[in-house]
Amino acid sequence: MVKLSAKDYFSSDFKLGILGGGQLGKMLLYETRKFDIRTKVMDASDEAPCKIACNEFVKGSLMDFDAVYDFGKDVDVLTIEIENVNLDALEKLEDEGTKVYPPAKALRTIQNKATQKLFYTDNGIPTAGFSRFAYASEIKDSVENGGLEFPFVWKAAQFGYDGQGVKVVRKMDDLAELPSGECITETMIPFKNELAVIVVRNPSGDVVTYPVVEMEFHPEANQVEYVICPARIDEDIALKARKIALKVSEKIGHIGILAVEMFQTQDDEILVNEVAPRPHNSGHYSIEASYTNQFEQHIRAILNLPLGKTESKVAGIMVNLVGTEGHTGNVVYENIAEIMTMDGVTPHIYGKKQTRPFRKMGHVTIVNKDVDEARRVAQKVKETIKVISK
């Protein structure tokens, strides 16, 4: 392969491959369009949001060896927008000289949650205690022989997404509802805050971190309501969180974005919860609030371009738009015009035609020079807009 220098990416025949054509890919494509980077996208669905806005689209299964391998052979750099892809194909592509970012090895560490947890303990990265089970049925034995105590968190080892594959188990009866496959259980952490830090690394070894963001939970529903940047935490906690995120990044050897989700415990310890090696929900605020948004930053990183400034122009808060309970069918965004009258509000509509309870349909960003004012507007946004069916 010809060695590319930065100037060759722009308006050239260079081709970036993206595995997955969903919402994250769609936002990534705003940036490839801005830089005029040619793109080829593969997704299992013909309805994938990326089908338009990429230069070439291929329908194919991301878990299929041949589909991924053939796709990868036709591009210069290969990246992902979802981590559930065929890793054997990525490894073969790497062996044959394709630039795969994040590398298959990093994905192998992350894709399976048991492997990911072992990675933390092997590398001295603080994380909640856990047990590993080949089958969910083994959990019962462990509880009965005193090896595991209620309550604990169950996680499917593979293919969890958007809160799927995670459950709090409080009693024997809850065990019956769990899927049967490989899984882990984790000690429940009574955390003070859930935090996240985005780390970005390019092949030259340049590394930057974004400010710490905070997930604010609904007091009763125990659901993330707001992602807030900057997190309203002490400076020393923020420094500790960024330092731990950098350590994870260094040990895992990713290229591109790594979103590191963490707990701040009651004792102000930082425990790593899990990571995602791609643009992440916790970084969506950056489109409106940051000097360099996470999608542009991912492109800069995987093309080995200089990384951009990660500071914020203004405070940013993200609210997920999820389907309202009791509504299934053709989606309507009730009161969307009303939220657009509010100060610094930008809706992002993902374009799914059908809503169902809790389905992620979009997000809204609220920016303001003052984070507390942004928080007030965010609450008004949440109380006003409703994702319902007609």
Place this chain on the structure above:
Amino acid sequence: MVKLSAKDYFSSDFKLGILGGGQLGKMLLYETRKFDIRTKVMDASDEAPCKIACNEFVKGSLMDFDAVYDFGKDVDVLTIEIENVNLDALEKLEDEGTKVYPPAKALRTIQNKATQKLFYTDNGIPTAGFSRFAYASEIKDSVENGGLEFPFVWKAAQFGYDGQGVKVVRKMDDLAELPSGECITETMIPFKNELAVIVVRNPSGDVVTYPVVEMEFHPEANQVEYVICPARIDEDIALKARKIALKVSEKIGHIGILAVEMFQTQDDEILVNEVAPRPHNSGHYSIEASYTNQFEQHIRAILNLPLGKTESKVAGIMVNLVGTEGHTGNVVYENIAEIMTMDGVTPHIYGKKQTRPFRKMGHVTIVNKDVDEARRVAQKVKETIKVISK
């Protein structure tokens, strides 16, 4: 046609038509994608940048009655990204109930520069003195009989674009080089500053203005080097400029964006130079600097949604990327990686594969909390990046 309310635009069968598929259209499509607004684009070229990222693309001449009419019949709202379109077709579409924004009447006032100048004088809007000529050959007679004195500015009445169709005429010999068609001549204004104000109006009558921007010229080349927001002018001049821009907007009856270019004379009078009824080069800084960028704002306006906040998060400066003299052929962006190391710098590459001297190939935005620091970085950008051929 069914009356649409705001919520019906998003993730629905509503279809927005865009006449013209160039760079402005491309940036408009980032926003339709963000809101999941379905789009259909027509352009004469199969290579139009909008061909990807729109939902449907039609190849057709924008000046052809049938092409524009047929295109317009298939959409719910019709807008433009270039003003040279067939106005008879737009009028017929309006008569038949299609929402055409900006309206054909406003476009008719603007499309012909002589009509545009008459509009200013008819409405008491200050503008440079001018004469109107059916043929350029008549200019000579006017000079010879003392009706016109050198130097003056010649402008083609129609189809000027990006500085094409404008010339300074200093002596008899210069006249021979002018195209023969309908034109105007204008008194040369020895201006202190060239300013611009973007006004946005929706069908409900909501109107907002963006801050005044300043075009800074190269001291020798007499070419715009930087578009700077906010303009470094006195507050009372800025207020006067915004007030005059609002008057133009009100009288012209546009919907969507109207970019009003103005001169600040040596005596601090404001004279309107010309207007564009669409997103404009003078508003590109808004993508990175404003709470609501001009493209999102245009979409909000033509869909009769609430208009967004026009203030800036940070100061913004735009530098046009034009082809270097002496270079024609396959484009290379020399030192693009170097400018990406600079503070707050975002390149926008338009994706034209061939460069030629002075061809507009992209732009670079520089943002900073401090406008003077942004200006220093902008100069470094301009001195560093070169658009050349390989």
